[in-house]
Amino acid sequence: MDAQTLASLDRRVPRYTSYPTAPHFGPSVDGARYAGWLAALPGDAPLSLYLHIPFCDSLCWFCGCNTSVVNRYAPVAAYLEDLRAEIGLVADHLDDGRKVAHVHFGGGSPSMLEAGDIAAIGALLKQRFSIADDAEIAVEFDPRGLSPETVAAFAAIGVNRASLGLQDINPQVQQAINRLQPPESNIRAVAMLREAGVDALNLDLIYGLPYQDEAGIAATVDHACSLEPDRIALFGYAHVPGMKRHQLLIPEEALPDTAARFAQAGLAAERLMAAGYRRIGLDHFVRPGDAMARAADLGTLRRNFQGYSADPAATLIGLGASAIGALPQGYVQNASDVPTWRKAVREGRLPVARGIAIDDDDRLRRAVIDSLMCFLEVDLEALGRRHGSAEDFERELARLEPYRAMGLIEINGAQVRVVEPGRPFVRLIAAVFDVRLDAAPARHSRAV
Ligand SMILES: C[S@@+](CC[C@H](N)C(=O)[O-])C[C@H]1O[C@@H](n2cnc3c(N)ncnc32)[C@H](O)[C@@H]1O
Numbered sequence: 001m002d003a004q005t006l007a008s009l010d011r012r013v014p015r016y017t018s019y020p021t022a023p024h025f026g027p028s029v030d031g032a033r034y035a036g037w038l039a040a041l042p043g044d045a046p047l048s049l050y051l052h053i054p055f056c057d058s059l060c061w062f063c064g065c066n067t068s069v070v071n072r073y074a075p076v077a078a079y080l081e082d083l084r085a086e087i088g089l090v091a092d093h094l095d096d097g098r099k100v101a102h103v104h105f106g107g108g109s110p111s112m113l114e115a116g117d118i119a120a121i122g123a124l125l126k127q128r129f130s131i132a133d134d135a136e137i138a139v140e141f142d143p144r145g146l147s148p149e150t151v152a153a154f155a156a157i158g159v160n161r162a163s164l165g166l167q168d169i170n171p172q173v174q175q176a177i178n179r180l181q182p183p184e185s186n187i188r189a190v191a192m193l194r195e196a197g198v199d200a201l202n203l204d205l206i207y208g209l210p211y212q213d214e215a216g217i218a219a220t221v222d223h224a225c226s227l228e229p230d231r232i233a234l235f236g237y238a239h240v241p242g243m244k245r246h247q248l249l250i251p252e253e254a255l256p257d258t259a260a261r262f263a264q265a266g267l268a269a270e271r272l273m274a275a276g277y278r279r280i281g282l283d284h285f286v287r288p289g290d291a292m293a294r295a296a297d298l299g300t301l302r303r304n305f306q307g308y309s310a311d312p313a314a315t316l317i318g319l320g321a322s323a324i325g326a327l328p329q330g331y332v333q334n335a336s337d338v339p340t341w342r343k344a345v346r347e348g349r350l351p352v353a354r355g356i357a358i359d360d361d362d363r364l365r366r367a368v369i370d371s372l373m374c375f376l377e378v379d380l381e382a383l384g385r386r387h388g389s390a391e392d393f394e395r396e397l398a399r400l401e402p403y404r405a406m407g408l409i410e411i412n413g414a415q416v417r418v419v420e421p422g423r424p425f426v427r428l429i430a431a432v433f434d435v436r437l438d439a440a441p442a443r444h445s446r447a448v
């Protein structure tokens, strides 16, 4: 692709982990409204739980997550006490023993938690919910300093999948992002997890970081593959210093330009596929036979806040500061700052700060966007029928025309298919169906 075309496609668009996207959440959805939504949930539908742990040992300057650095364990312990109170509060709004199909501990770095606290959270979840025997219980770990006690405690509460942040192995890159992580720490963490019986492993890699080059990307991919994970996520570095002030510490002059980012992403993808991984959606690579590959084949793959998921539950309950929940009625987000979140929990109020109720048009557009993001194709007529809508998407089909002319998509009647050269731009194609995008006040990450 020539540099001019590439530059014209490098716009800022959402990652579509939800639709409507988080910048559109507002105060019209509060704890009281959320309580009504919880009460109206169908009794037999399984739930997914997301527990947010917003703490890390040190700050990576590229980080876009909601987290803060702590030097002592006391704030973490205090947070966990309130998190347990929130679990109780939410469970009080649901029937006893609601079935849970999926639990995810995200962060931040849940690797910070001490064994006793992990056991207490696990016991409370078991007491208040009915965790399915085959539930996936996943946790995000920072491999640096991961302790066998922490791993054993998570394994003991049933954790069976772990995601490790690997990012890039080049020391110059690591220096520039304030994240020194010798490959030995990854090898050690993976061995520790396998030893403890946690053998479903994901690794996160990033391209577009300062000083990253193709040789370093190739070495990073080879190192990641040597650890034999089931899944690898390859994210483009989202540089949004206006929103994440600490990213100002990243030397901007050392960031790869659009063409270099595009080349890095392409090289990493080629190498991962040559190593036997199958590409899923925009940024995931999985072993053939993995549940995510099966979900892609069966048409059950989903987009969620972790990216892609094979989790079938329609209701996600978010727990902890800044956690987002997805319910049939809409989205809810807890207060992002710990003191505001804590105050609500201690007063016995659901700590929701914002959200959005969705209507039938949002549901249809979400289905269209999810289909494109997950399967790179959409049958607009079939989805319209399923949603009982007469929307013909005439305006959107016209707006897709330039992408068709560039050879990024094929259009056949009401069927839109993203072809391989278009895959890196699928967010742009999806954005055509986002009627709220023009009004979005927030800054999104680059499409390339
Ligand atoms: C919560 S962290 C994973 C666990 C642990 N905290 C760690 O870093 O190892 C989630 C992942 O998000 C990705 N990430 C964080 N900030 C990002 C950014 N600005 N752009 C792209 N990916 C980012 C990283 O790959 C990171 O591993």
Ligand code: SF4
Residues within 6 Å of the ligand: 055, 056, 057, 058, 059, 060, 063, 064, 065, 067, 107, 108, 109, 142, 165
């Ligand atoms: S990338 Fe992970 S370890 Fe680094 S600051 Fe962000 S959440 Fe913490």
